[in-house]
Amino acid sequence: MVATVNVQTADTGLQVGDLSVHLPVPMPGSSPRWQAVVQSMSFSLKPGQIVGLVGESGSGKTLTGRALMGLLPHHARSEGRIELDQQALHQCTEAQWRQLRGRQLAMIFQDPLMALNPLRRVGSQLAEVLQRYQRQPKSAAHEVLCQALLRVRLADPDKLLRCYPHELSGGMRQRVMIAMALLGRPRVLIADEPTAALDPTSRDSVLDELKRACETFHCAVLLISHDFNVVERVCDHVLMMYAGRLLEQGPASSVLRRPRHRYTQALLAARPQGAQWISAASQEDTVPAVPQAKRKIPVIKGQFNAEHRALNGCVFAPRCDHARPLCQQQAPLWEKSRHDENDNTLNHRFACHFPATNGNGESS
Numbered sequence: 091m092v093a094t095v096n097v098q099t100a101d102t103g104l105q106v107g108d109l110s111v112h113l114p115v116p117m118p119g120s121s122p123r124w125q126a127v128v129q130s131m132s133f134s135l136k137p138g139q140i141v142g143l144v145g146e147s148g149s150g151k152t153l154t155g156r157a158l159m160g161l162l163p164h165h166a167r168s169e170g171r172i173e174l175d176q177q178a179l180h181q182c183t184e185a186q187w188r189q190l191r192g193r194q195l196a197m198i199f200q201d202p203l204m205a206l207n208p209l210r211r212v213g214s215q216l217a218e219v220l221q222r223y224q225r226q227p228k229s230a231a232h233e234v235l236c237q238a239l240l241r242v243r244l245a246d247p248d249k250l251l252r253c254y255p256h257e258l259s260g261g262m263r264q265r266v267m268i269a270m271a272l273l274g275r276p277r278v279l280i281a282d283e284p285t286a287a288l289d290p291t292s293r294d295s296v297l298d299e300l301k302r303a304c305e306t307f308h309c310a311v312l313l314i315s316h317d318f319n320v321v322e323r324v325c326d327h328v329l330m331m332y333a334g335r336l337l338e339q340g341p342a343s344s345v346l347r348r349p350r351h352r353y354t355q356a357l358l359a360a361r362p363q364g365a366q367w368i369s370a371a372s373q374e375d376t377v378p379a380v381p382q383a384k385r386k387i388p389v390i391k392g393q394f395n396a397e398h399r400a401l402n403g404c405v406f407a408p409r410c411d412h413a414r415p416l417c418q419q420q421a422p423l424w425e426k427s428r429h430d431e432n433d434n435t436l437n438h439r440f441a442c443h444f445p446a447t448n449g450n451g452e453s454s
């Protein structure tokens with residue numbers, strides 16, 4: 091029997107509430123211990139918005155993206171709420187997820203060469219995907235595929251459809267993946283480090299395509315990245331993640347210019363051009379006031395360790411230069427950042443006991 095999914099028409103986007111993902115850790119001589127690799131994530135993706143999910147390797151970004159697609163490893167356990175236009179995805183069966191993937195939610199992976207079948211022509215792979223969403227006569231399907239490639243600025247689509255993936259450049263392959271993901275007109279597009287393997291020129295043009303696709307199809311995009319250049323170029327909103335938890339979130343213009351969480355501040359300051367990014371007020375207590383050319387780039391001490399995920403207090407405490415005893419004892423609660431005392435509208439929030447100043451003298 092084919093499972094059916096009722097898709098509501100209300101265009102509210104994707105809502106994620108208290109999402110956690112647990113993986114088993116083998117224990118010699120006993121049953122596995124469950125470790126939370128994503129913990130209590132709450133955020134939303136609105137139609138027409140690009141949200142950057144940013145963090146170091148191992149922070150849980152990709153697992154979060156896979157949870158939203160119903161593509162977690164079979165041995166993983168998840169809990170929490172995922173709703174798309176008020177439809178509860180977290181209650182879907184695998185058959186229902188299969189109906190949703192591609193049509194409602196689509197994912198672009200980091201390495202298009204791995205995602206595409208090297209033994210089949212691009213046209214044949216795109217046609218197979220198109221057939222899943224729209225049954226078309228072969229001649230009409232060819233025209234639809236040409237239009238799909240032209241939409242992502244791939245010239246000579248007729249020739250390109252006859253190519254094998256290895257005959258295309260990295261940037262062209264990633265554009266093919268974007269075109270493929272958009273064939274089902276998804277409401278949510280999850281792009282997992284889509285430009286990580288590209289040179290800067292290809293990276294920028296692929297990002298521009300993502301932005302155009304978001305505007306054209308009015309879909310919500312979750313852009314997973316560890317690169318602030320990528321985030322700054324296209325994202326409207328930023329989610330900062332570390333050790334499986336969200337630490338700060340808000341409009342990109344606010345989070346990148348006036349970071350409040352010490353982790354965000356340290357990451358931005360560690361960029362070669364970090365001092366240009368952070369407002370003078372928010373960096374003054376960590377970045378010495380020396381000319382940019384002579385500034386020694388600060389590094390975050392230590393390394394991420396899986397044990398950090400299980401800490402009772404702040405997960406960033408072992409690496410934070412501003413940690414005090416309270417940070418180890420108690421997990422910080424979410425607070426709202428305000429750029430001035432009358433500003434109640436800015437949805438910039440952070441979870442830090444001793445945050446960076448916001449440029450207005452507000453430090454905690």
Ligand code: SF4
Nearest residue numbers: 404407410417442443
């Ligand atoms: S809560 Fe404490 S340890 Fe964590 S980032 Fe803030 S100051 Fe640093």
